[in-house]
Amino acid sequence: MFSHTLAGQRHAFQDLATLLARATPLRSGDCLAGVAAGTDAERAAAQLALADLPLKHFLTEVVVPYEDDEVTRLIIDGHDAAAFAPVSSMTVGQFRDWLLSDAADGQALAALAPGLAPEMAAAVSKICRAQDLVLIARKAEVTTRFRNTIGLRGRLSTRLQPNHPTDDAIGVAAAVLDGLLYGSGDAVIGVNPATDNVAAVGALLRLLDDVIHRHEIPTQSCVLAHLTTTIAAIEAGAPVDLAFQSIAGTEGTNASFGVSLATLREGREAALSLDRGKLGDNVMYFETGQGSCLSAGAHHGVDQQTLEARAYAVARAFEPLLVNTVVGFIGPEYLYDGKQIIRAGLEDHFCGKLLGLPMGCDICHTNHAEADMDDMDVLLTMLGAAGVAFVMGIPGSDDVMLNYQSTSFHDALYARRALGLRPAPEFEAWLEASGVMAADGRFTPLEGGGRFAGALARAGAAA
Amino acid sequence: MSVVVDRWSGLRRHTPARIALGRAGVSLPTSEALAFRAAHAAARTAVHAALDADALGATLGAMFPAVAVLASRAEDRPTYLRRPDLGRRLDDASREGLALAEPKGADVAVAICDGLSALAVERNAARFLAAFAPHVARHGWRLAPLGIALQGRVALGDEIGELLRARLTLMLIGERPGLSSPDSLGVYLTHGPRVGLTDAARNCVSNIRDGGLAHGEAAHRAAYLCAEALRRGLSGVALKDETAPAPAALGGGAAAIGL
Numbered sequence A: 001m002f003s004h005t006l007a008g009q010r011h012a013f014q015d016l017a018t019l020l021a022r023a024t025p026l027r028s029g030d031c032l033a034g035v036a037a038g039t040d041a042e043r044a045a046a047q048l049a050l051a052d053l054p055l056k057h058f059l060t061e062v063v064v065p066y067e068d069d070e071v072t073r074l075i076i077d078g079h080d081a082a083a084f085a086p087v088s089s090m091t092v093g094q095f096r097d098w099l100l101s102d103a104a105d106g107q108a109l110a111a112l113a114p115g116l117a118p119e120m121a122a123a124v125s126k127i128c129r130a131q132d133l134v135l136i137a138r139k140a141e142v143t144t145r146f147r148n149t150i151g152l153r154g155r156l157s158t159r160l161q162p163n164h165p166t167d168d169a170i171g172v173a174a175a176v177l178d179g180l181l182y183g184s185g186d187a188v189i190g191v192n193p194a195t196d197n198v199a200a201v202g203a204l205l206r207l208l209d210d211v212i213h214r215h216e217i218p219t220q221s222c223v224l225a226h227l228t229t230t231i232a233a234i235e236a237g238a239p240v241d242l243a244f245q246s247i248a249g250t251e252g253t254n255a256s257f258g259v260s261l262a263t264l265r266e267g268r269e270a271a272l273s274l275d276r277g278k279l280g281d282n283v284m285y286f287e288t289g290q291g292s293c294l295s296a297g298a299h300h301g302v303d304q305q306t307l308e309a310r311a312y313a314v315a316r317a318f319e320p321l322l323v324n325t326v327v328g329f330i331g332p333e334y335l336y337d338g339k340q341i342i343r344a345g346l347e348d349h350f351c352g353k354l355l356g357l358p359m360g361c362d363i364c365h366t367n368h369a370e371a372d373m374d375d376m377d378v379l380l381t382m383l384g385a386a387g388v389a390f391v392m393g394i395p396g397s398d399d400v401m402l403n404y405q406s407t408s409f410h411d412a413l414y415a416r417r418a419l420g421l422r423p424a425p426e427f428e429a430w431l432e433a434s435g436v437m438a439a440d441g442r443f444t445p446l447e448g449g450g451r452f453a454g455a456l457a458r459a460g461a462a463a
Numbered sequence B: 001m002s003v004v005v006d007r008w009s010g011l012r013r014h015t016p017a018r019i020a021l022g023r024a025g026v027s028l029p030t031s032e033a034l035a036f037r038a039a040h041a042a043a044r045t046a047v048h049a050a051l052d053a054d055a056l057g058a059t060l061g062a063m064f065p066a067v068a069v070l071a072s073r074a075e076d077r078p079t080y081l082r083r084p085d086l087g088r089r090l091d092d093a094s095r096e097g098l099a100l101a102e103p104k105g106a107d108v109a110v111a112i113c114d115g116l117s118a119l120a121v122e123r124n125a126a127r128f129l130a131a132f133a134p135h136v137a138r139h140g141w142r143l144a145p146l147g148i149a150l151q152g153r154v155a156l157g158d159e160i161g162e163l164l165r166a167r168l169t170l171m172l173i174g175e176r177p178g179l180s181s182p183d184s185l186g187v188y189l190t191h192g193p194r195v196g197l198t199d200a201a202r203n204c205v206s207n208i209r210d211g212g213l214a215h216g217e218a219a220h221r222a223a224y225l226c227a228e229a230l231r232r233g234l235s236g237v238a239l240k241d242e243t244a245p246a247p248a249a250l251g252g253g254a255a256a257i258g259l
Helices: A016-022 A028-033 A040-051 A055-059 A070-077 A081-087 A092-100 A106-115 A118-126 A130-139 A169-181 A198-214 A227-235 A251-256 A261-274 A304-316 A338-354 A373-386 A409-419 A425-433 A447-462 B009-014 B030-047 B053-063 B077-082 B092-100 B118-139 B156-163 B215-232
Strands: A002-006 A009-013 A157-160 A188-191 A221-223 A243-246 A284-288 A322-326 A359-362 A390-393 B067-071 B108-113 B146-150 B168-174 B185-191 B202-208
Touching: A002 A040, A009 A016, A009 A040, A016 A040, A016 A118, A016 A304, A028 A304, A028 B077, A040 A092, A040 A118, A055 A118, A070 A251, A070 A261, A070 A304, A081 A106, A092 A118, A092 A130, A106 A338, A118 A304, A118 A338, A130 A338, A130 A373, A157 A169, A157 A409, A169 A188, A169 A198, A169 A447, A169 B009, A188 A198, A198 A221, A198 A227, A221 A243, A227 A243, A227 A261, A243 A261, A261 A284, A284 A304, A304 A322, A304 A338, A322 A338, A338 A359, A338 A373, A373 A409, A390 A409, A447 B009, B053 B067, B053 B118, B053 B146, B067 B092, B092 B156, B108 B118, B108 B156, B118 B168, B118 B185, B118 B215, B146 B156, B156 B168, B156 B185, B168 B215, B185 B215, B202 B215
Parallel strands: A157 A188, A157 A390, A188 A221, A243 A284, A284 A322, A322 A359, A359 A390, B067 B146, B108 B146, B108 B168
Antiparallel strands: A002 A009, B168 B185, B185 B202
């Protein structure tokens, strides 16, 4: 039982999950789950009570029962007490102050990451303002490698997302070319298949693999099929770079996605067995998003932001190349409007970075949410300032397969230019050598078409 | 003047995606920036359109032994958007109606739902079912009464199938409107439908519309999944869609444009 008296009124919170939920900035998903604070005063009291809670408490009171949930067991059994030691005597409030202090530099944060339980990261995020979430996350540098280097300071990578409503190969290829000519694709060239079908997924994988190898692009491909489909594709001989899976913060939600920790291990081992990474062996690509546990009916009365942080504890066990919080994708029942989407995106990036993950963000909204591209611009700018590893690059922001709006090739160039950010170094060199874009981020005139002269001549003749 | 036109704009005919938009500096040209806002306005309008269930029932009634117009527990659009839990359950009157509907124990219970786009249902449900009917006849599947539900989510089909004691549910539902596709229909299959199942128990064929997955191809895939689900007694992640991909997806895409 926790409590705090504010303006003469005592607010009580029966357990840790309740305290965390009541302390969470307002969002529709917590209201839907019935766990949100009833009033602004209750929320403020919960934040004050949470700030006084020792970090050690999170190791003794879990929010989802240990016996019932393999994610809880992963968190508790995998906790690194030595890494935790420097902050083990702090309260949540003192932890925020320390994170903002100059003592918490990049090296200190990297050393701390294995010692943090996801609920600790979630707790401190709840008492942070947006600017705190930016400033602290900016200090945490997480780099990963497959065929290039993701997450270096001063770099902003993009996932080139060339989706097509029917997986039409020429349509996908056209969008890939468009993205490459706009300097996109250093995080991954990643297609969401319209149908989860082993043969179609294999065809898309071969298409992307051919382009990457023919043009010697220092990047990796991914077809975002269910992990069991990707494993089947590997068995059928398909050229898989990254193994993808959506994951969440409870065992029940992962089960609703058709996976377990054992499935994730199996997928990672299958991808590693192909040994296709030139610079490193980060072979997993995970996607997450607040609200998935409630959507699956497996939230255990825990708020959606804390559960999202628990998904990052799942991710870090598999050394991913990329973790992408798809922040506005599920819809307004979880994040109602632009304000809630912006806050959630900053929280997710912050928690992921604190836990040592290469965090990217699909800065997005659906047409039934109260949000528009102005909101996306605000979040993109703030995440760029916070050091986000990658964002999406979608032609004209319009995903014609998944039916939502995310950041475009143009948007990524805006962020790079406004914030002085550059692509991954290997990709940047390739862009210059290919005649697409100079090292200063300016387009080159593509005289003769550079590396893509053939495609450009053919497209020009057809126009 | 200040706009750079992309030399590869000829590729736009290969995809509905917004490629080769050109640029002003590194940003969208004015014409494309404003076209995007107009499309967003159209998609927002589609979200709030209403489905005429009676008219749809009159059109489709001949294929089914009966038609039941149903409603979820979400009483209006604003409630539906904020409360997916209410959209997954039938209201009391609908439950009572289905309890009386005959025949029970059919092979396939087809349900149609507005979802997030009534426009998708109006444009595509009848055309999908027209293409699906020959498969029904070929397999000799017995159809349950057709349920047409308002303010419904995908999982509502499980309750409909359970009340009709059908072997599987095929739910046709309006997918959330995209910027360029306000009318996309999704088809979800659940074997052994009952309240409480999750997405892991379902298979999906999506993006059914003009400019998306063709109705005949969608019906072919759905029929394959139905046949396999009935034969193997399961659906969901254990049931893979092994139908041959459409010829365009079989490769040569990059070579075809010289990439």
